[in-house]
Amino acid sequence: MTKISLKIPKLVIVDSITGRTHYLCYLAQKIARGSYQSNNFLVLPYPSRIRHSVYFPDLAYSKKFWQRMRRSEDLSIDSKFTRACFVEAKKLLPKTDLHQIHRSLNRMFIKNKKSFWNLFISRRILLADIAKIGKITVFLTEFGPRTGFDYIEKGKRVELLMTFRTDRPEADLLKNLMYGLIVVKYGKPNSSVEKWTETRSMVRLLLHETDLDDFIGRKSIELPPTKKNVIESKKYLEKLGFGARENIKIKDNKIYLGDKKISLILSPSEELLLRELIVNQGRVLSYDRIAEILWQKKADVKFSLWAITKLMQKLRNKLRTASASPFLISTIYGQGYIIW
Secondary structure (H helix, E strand, O other): OOOOOOOOOEEEEEOOHHHHHHHHHHHHHHHHOOHHHHOOOEEEOOOOOEOOEEEOOOOOOOHHHHHHHHHOOOOOOOOOOOHHHHHHHHHHOOOOOOHHHHHHHHHHHHHHHHHHHHHHHHHOOOHHHHHHEEEEEEEEEOOEEOEEEEEEEEOOEEEEEEEEEOOOOOOHHHHHHHHHHHHHHHOOOOOOHHHHHHHHHHHHHHHHHHOHHHHHOOOOOOEOOOHHHHHHHHHHHHHHOOOOOOOEEEEOOEEEEOOEEOHHHOOHHHHHHHHHHHHOOOOOEEHHHHHHHHHHHHHHHHOOHHHHHHHHHHHHHHHHHOOOOOOOEEEEOOOEEEEO
């Protein structure tokens, strides 16, 4: 077998107050623009193992801070923020010493990096994608989602940017690297649950193919969000100034959002689904019940979670067009949907 020569990208772990401040502004920007909420990520004031959740610290943000964040347009991780936003965020951030975690994480990677990269070389997996990466920068942070990625194109090479939340086991850094390689191969991620579900499935397959699952040892286990978590997220967003309860109702057999009649913009299937959600406000509308609404007696034969997800995606898009809150309809994973 021909010996493979591959230039391994340099990995640098960064621990700085400037980096953490910038990242806090980036998270605030995504919350202010509704990016997380519209894609059914929970925003919580504490770190957790909950899938599709973002830890955003509960600090004394000013109204002007959020006004500036709402005006931001660029949602990339290397966004430039106004000096006023940056200064306020830096003052609010508690002083945390991450140097010990930094050193320990760096030692773990140095110890395992040769074996890690050899897994790909020996199986000839993702080699072209690894070769494209000039540098991997890992930002240490106490907050944010459990996993975060982006990359910057620099000519023919890319710099892979990753975040590593400090409450996670060290071994998760290697798993995160696998996610990062998928990002480079298939394109920049967005915040949608569907996109991350697809990415996670690819990683699970590669973990199995490369034996990396056994190699990296103990990993943190993700938990599905509960109703309690969803309620906590909505209350916290309201405290931050987002997510006030929507006035959506059925009047004279027509659906209204506030004073605006929205029935005319909905397809028959979308209207049926929204009506049932409004009638059952405060209760979860299960996937099985949605199937019965859509396909009636043929529900058992025609049941398709993919079709239900796509229909909900179209419905949410139309509601946002009508100026509805991006988190009007919440997803209860593994169960269905709810309007609170």
